[in-house]
Amino acid sequence: MHIYSSHVLVCSGTSCTSKQSPLLIKKLEDGIKRNKLDKKIQVITTSCLGLCEEGPIVVVYPEGAIYSNVSIIDVDEIINEHLVKGRIVKRLLSGNNEGNNSYESADFFKKQERIALRNCGVINPESIEEYIALDGYQALGKVLTTMTSEEVIDKVLDSGLRGRGGAGFPTGRKWLFAAKAKGDKKYVCCNADEGDPGAFMDRSVLEGDPHSIIEAMAIAAYGIGSDQGYIYVRAEYPIAVKRLNIAINQAKEIGLLGDNIFGTDFSFNLELRLGAGAFVCGEETALMTSIEGKRGEPRPRPPFPANKGLFQKPTILNNVETLANIPVIILKGAKWFKTIGTKKSPGTKVFAIGGKINNTGLVEVPMGTTLREVIYDIGGGIPNGKKFKAAQTGGPSGGCIPTEHLDVPIEYDTLIELGSMMGSGGLIVMDEDNCMVDIAKFFLEFSVDESCGKCPPCRIGTKRMYGILKRITEGKGEAGDIKTLEELAESIQAAALCGLGKTSPNPVLSTLRYFRHEYEEHINDKKCSAGVCKELLDYIIIPGDCKGCTKCIKVCPTKAITGKVKEPHIIHQEDCIKCGACLEACPFGAIIRK
């Protein structure tokens, strides 16, 4: 094997790829060749380091210098200065990283503990050799040659690992149920149907470290006595699908999938199944129905999948991030794993932070880290000096956490107490410019859209709730609306068939809990102080800025604007239908929405 003295890692995750990182890679390779350095320096295509906000990201080893927002025109400087002369290009170093070269010490990474993301951004995801070089498939080897299946399950049980897909069910217990279930055929499935809007951590693991999922599924299969696995992945993630296919083929080629793995009598085959754009397929029974080739509708439980799952056989279904933890737990032990995180929720959690935050991206922190640390210390706070209002976790099944709870340690149980939930890890930050009634409406619209229609509480209930919210945001709210919303929410929670239906009222309930005054303001005063709900805003002309050009008068469809040429105009609120035509027509920015 050829040894290089320096490596240039370029991110090729979805975010950086859409910011032209493939072109960067080509230009770097050409430049290195031109300087006859190609025997010394290797360019490696990696996946997401998490700093999506500052992409494309280039990391140069051995220094570990992290360059952000690198564009094509910066390539020559990196080559001439850093690669040829060994001088770090300070100008391009990641913003929070002044005076310090290595990325491990940057603010963004300091508080992180990367277990599930251990290889993301470090190895080339399309090379099985690089995965193996970082202890890849060693856990599978250890399991198959030195452990019984009971020992495997005991170890996972002992680690206290809980499902990272949202509900936090202990992974070991799931495996134990399936291991005990009687059946001639058992299945291991991986839920890679990451549907929560604003969540992209599973995609990063699939794109950055696909082999860890394959290895973990094989370990799970050995534990429960299965020989067939399925990965159900969203069709919306083309790069992830491509890399999973490459990884499966590589593993098959060298005998890490297929018959008699590691010379034992354990055999395991793995197939990929593509989703087709249905959010409900992230629910476990719906996902299995979809793999069977049917409409992805949930089934009543019991029977639980551990007894009757895919094709009516005992099945386990684990989320991508959960599986990514397995090989590490096997190698380093349950005891080690329990030293990280909290007593009830050991380990780490990956969050996709987005919305009104400076460092959008992926972070992995120990359970028990506070929201404040995630948002301010790692996320870099709120842009434009705005005030934090709430953080939304758990997607359409979750809720909002307001300022007063910023210091609560994040773990499964605390979030449920706050009326939200962990969910898969999407964390959307909202500032004073976001209207909470509008956000609740947004999530309910999502639930209406994605309800599979099988059970009436979800199909009809969410639609009724959405209707009321829509009315409120249009200034047609009535006394009693809040009470009706609460009653509907209660009925849906009690009667819906699947987890997604049961949790769909959560966004409304949690915003009602913390931001009831905003609902009351919309209903009683017909006002939206955040300035979002268009129908509740008044269009006003600022007299000092108005030059009297009459453009707005000409476009107003209801003749609500009057005024003489070269004199400030006036909008008559009683005639205004709030169409916004005047605002667009005004060349002086003299019309505002308030």
Place this chain on the structure above:
Amino acid sequence: MSKNCQCGEDKICQLNKVIEEHKDMAGALIPVLHEAQEIFGYLPMAVQKQISEGLNISLAEIYGVVTFYSEFTTEPKGKYQVNVCLGTACYVKGASDILDQFKKQLKIDVGQTTSDNKFSMNACRCVGACGLAPVVTINEDVYGKLEADDVKEILEKYRDK
């Protein structure tokens, strides 16, 4: 496609080959529909019938599956697929203004295609590029950190192509 094909109907032949390959696979329908849509661009009744006969699954069941999943379409789509992301991160950063602007410029609603078959518009749920919010994709191209004023210029690039 298949060099031995005699029927002269390339796409139908391709589909038959796909059906043949998947025939013995458990839960073959959805993978076959994905490939059929890849071949034809959409899933008209004739295609569904062919799959029904090939896989021995009732047409009613196939139609049920096709209409259940939002990826599948029974209508032909425009040359350029405009996907406006309405994921949470994009939404809180003003994606609905961007969507309104596309509606205005293209004069179509979500789910519709322009009369010249050039543009189809969809509102999608999170493309996972939240660092770029608000995001719009047009076929393979990704446009991030958009403002409503950028929309017109972006569309111009495709109009004369």
